[in-house]
Amino acid sequence: MEKIARSNRPLILITNDDGIQAKGIREVAEFLKPLGDILVVAPDAPRSGQSSAITVTTPLRMKVIDRQEGFCMIRTNGTPVDCIKLSMNILLDGYPDLIVSGINHGSNSGVSVIYSGTMGAVLEGALLHIPSIGFSLCNHKADADFSACRELVTGICQKALASPHWPQGIGLNINIPNTPRLNGAKMCRAAQGHWTEEYDCRIDPHGQEYYWLTGTFKNYEPEATDTDEYWLKQGYATIVPCMTDNSARHTPELSSILGL
């Protein structure tokens, strides 16, 4: 596939995990057109819960589905991380100025971020030291109203593009409450917790059991006032900086357990 031509404007690469037909990615591409050229490379179907998964055992394909001056939209059969990798290796000479993932239909707050394909793409960008931001609206409906996100999304992307020194190895996880009027935005950390009652067990017509993943997130620390879960409930957008390197540096407990 031929390379995407660069202009003098910033280049913004956009992907998501809801698939290229989702309203959220279409809207964010429109929001960001005034800030630069737009390259959308996104999965051909929903890929929720894909985390940082990559496609190893089947070949990947790409198809241009819309091309205008300063705007190109390409669908792939890959995961969100595959979309970033294909862009870096096949479509672009050099790096984009900004990677945006989303706007996701549904929240990626608390520990859920570990499963998020939206954030998988963001961490892939951060590994390459590209400013990378994931946006999620706390409304999972297909026809969710993203209009209240516009000012926040555009403002943060403008700031990221204007900054010469994005911190290396860090991407942003931004959740936006489903409210017509935001109270503001807060830097915070992911709430600790885990999912409970995770399966709906059914019997198929042949008498065999099968299980649908479902469940609810249980916040271990509902009283903590520095978490994303807390501030989303107060009507604030939450900004959690996420590191690509999850190595724990100080682990005297473990050294003692392992005798090392």
Add this chain to the structure above:
Amino acid sequence: MEKIARSNRPLILITNDDGIQAKGIREVAEFLKPLGDILVVAPDAPRSGQSSAITVTTPLRMKVIDRQEGFCMIRTNGTPVDCIKLSMNILLDGYPDLIVSGINHGSNSGVSVIYSGTMGAVLEGALLHIPSIGFSLCNHKADADFSACRELVTGICQKALASPHWPQGIGLNINIPNTPRLNGAKMCRAAQGHWTEEYDCRIDPHGQEYYWLTGTFKNYEPEATDTDEYWLKQGYATIVPCMTDNSARHTPELSSILGL
């Protein structure tokens, strides 16, 4: 499916991302039999590069393929994380005493860990505060010789089972060099780097392009002496503690960029 009966012995839950037929998971199950009862719940086929992916849009199934006293082996159509979730929610009353993932055929050192299904399962266990350890042998061959891993794997699992205070939210990523004699084991951190030359582009019989994921890992810091990449080259097993929470705590740079 009926619950797995517990005995007075510790219960060790084992999964992997190479699939239930892989030599590595069969061998580690044998290594660990002297330490406790064994429950193997693993994917029915290879799931490399699945990270923390979960299966959302298709139903999951399980099938018991071997059951003896103190030993049960179940295959699923899910990812490594699905295998842990199914075990916790459907198969077990209460938590296992230890989760082991692997032994993976091939290394999971450096930044690769972000894509690793082996480590996805480990982080899932760590989210639930269960001692969880991933083992990988730096030999990707199907018939790799795991015998030199036995002493290390058994020793570390014994220590984990004996410890009343495993640190919360931390799992271990242990890589073992492909050598008949280990020089020892080192606690270290993941080497920073990224993958390069990631695609092999081909043309199918219908004239359409397709891409195979491939590439090589480029270590950004080959001189650093505290990374897993460094110590593996010296013939040491490497132990990297990995956190489930990747929120960055101190980000004055970002606060300044975002004006927050």
